[in-house]
Amino acid sequence: MPAARLTLPSPAKLNLMLHILGRREDGYHELQTLFQFLDYGDEITFAVRDDGIIRLHTEFEGVPHDSNLIVKAAKKLQAQSGSTLGIDIWIDKVLPMGGGIGGGSSNAATTLLGLNHLWQLGWDEDRLAALGLTLGADVPVFVRGHAAFAEGVGEKLTPVDPEEPWYLVLVPQVSVSTAEIFSDPLLTRNSSAIKVRPVPKGNSRNDCLPVVARRYPEVRNALNLLGKFTEAKLTGTGSCVFGGFPSKAEADKVSALLTETLTGFVAKGSNVSMLHRKLQSLL
Numbered sequence: 001m002p003a004a005r006l007t008l009p010s011p012a013k014l015n016l017m018l019h020i021l022g023r024r025e026d027g028y029h030e031l032q033t034l035f036q037f038l039d040y041g042d043e044i045t046f047a048v049r050d051d052g053i054i055r056l057h058t059e060f061e062g063v064p065h066d067s068n069l070i071v072k073a074a075k076k077l078q079a080q081s082g083s084t085l086g087i088d089i090w091i092d093k094v095l096p097m098g099g100g101i102g103g104g105s106s107n108a109a110t111t112l113l114g115l116n117h118l119w120q121l122g123w124d125e126d127r128l129a130a131l132g133l134t135l136g137a138d139v140p141v142f143v144r145g146h147a148a149f150a151e152g153v154g155e156k157l158t159p160v161d162p163e164e165p166w167y168l169v170l171v172p173q174v175s176v177s178t179a180e181i182f183s184d185p186l187l188t189r190n191s192s193a194i195k196v197r198p199v200p201k202g203n204s205r206n207d208c209l210p211v212v213a214r215r216y217p218e219v220r221n222a223l224n225l226l227g228k229f230t231e232a233k234l235t236g237t238g239s240c241v242f243g244g245f246p247s248k249a250e251a252d253k254v255s256a257l258l259t260e261t262l263t264g265f266v267a268k269g270s271n272v273s274m275l276h277r278k279l280q281s282l283l
């Protein structure tokens with residue numbers, strides 16, 4: 001019998017590269033991207049209720065209760081599994097919203113995996129990932145929990161094991177709308193598909209970067225500042241900017257210089273999500 005209460009991590013992700021290959025008829029874009037997790041994220045606490053009610057107790061600025069991806073994920077799982085149980089949920093939110101580090105998608109995945117465990121549904125990862133995709137393109141990789149090369153709109157995943165450096169992630173104080181970037185006429189949408197695996201070196205660009213940097217001076221500034229110390233990259237559609245370092249000490253050193261004027265954090269890259277490491281430890 002699993003415990004009726006559980007606290008689980010909800011890690012961030014980085015897109016180590018992101019190429020846009022084209023636009024589908026439904027308006028969504030065909031991508032090739034490399035996802036890696038960070039050992040850094042939110043913490044979500046779940047407590048089972050026996051009356052079927054789903055309630056998120058933590059308020060989010062600008063996100064109504066029923067639009068929150070945590071609530072949406074819980075309601076979909078309850079409806080599709082036929083469970084009569086409910087859940088109380090609290091979140092310690094540290095991940096910036098609209099930062100391209102996947103906080104909302106990660107929260108949805110942690111909810112799906114946490115409730116699968118607490119409600120004893122016995123769903124396998126394929127089923128949870130398929131449900132997750134209906135909530136957002138990035139949810140499946142968080143459900144699977146392994147760094148991955150992603151294709152399609154992000155749902156075709158091949159596990160990969162890139163290096164796991166320490167990262168300094170800068171958080172410009174702007175929220176970038178993914179839909180806005182993907183509808184910009186200046187976006188490059190014709191990168192050729194990479195056919196060989198693993199992705200050859202020299203393919204680390206993010207096709208969204210020129211459009212995001214043009215629209216957001218705060219992002220441009222972060223790229224310029226970090227670029228003085230290491231290759232500075234954009235994750236997803238931004239706003240976060242990151243660079244890799246061989247040790248925590250080196251990342252901390254640059255962080256101390258830059259975070260005088262910019263918000264940021266240092267975290268280790270990880271090919272196995274800390275959510276999955278925690279779930280493994282419960283078995």
Ligand SMILES: C[C@@](CO)(OP(=O)(O)O)[C@H](O)COP(=O)(O)OP(=O)(O)OC[C@H]1O[C@@H](n2ccc(N)nc2=O)[C@H](O)[C@@H]1O
Pocket residue numbers: 015027028029030031033099100101102105135136137138139152153154178179180182235236237238
């Ligand atoms: C591009 C990525 C890379 O990780 O950006 P970030 O959001 O993380 O920055 C993601 O795949 C984003 O996934 P996600 O944030 O879940 O996007 P969704 O909510 O599914 O889509 C938001 C909107 O972006 C556009 N969109 C999104 C994904 C995609 N492959 N093509 C698109 O054109 C669509 O207009 C869609 O309505």
Ligand SMILES: Nc1ncnc2c1ncn2[C@@H]1O[C@H](COP(=O)(O)OP(=O)(O)O)[C@@H](O)[C@H]1O
Pocket residue numbers: 062063067068069070096097098099100101102103104105107108175176178236238239
């Ligand atoms: N639990 C949640 N955490 C974060 N954002 C959420 C959540 N639920 C809904 N959202 C909405 O999703 C948007 C994108 O959030 P997020 O996933 O954090 O950014 P990104 O896709 O840029 O990494 C937010 O601006 C917010 O309106």
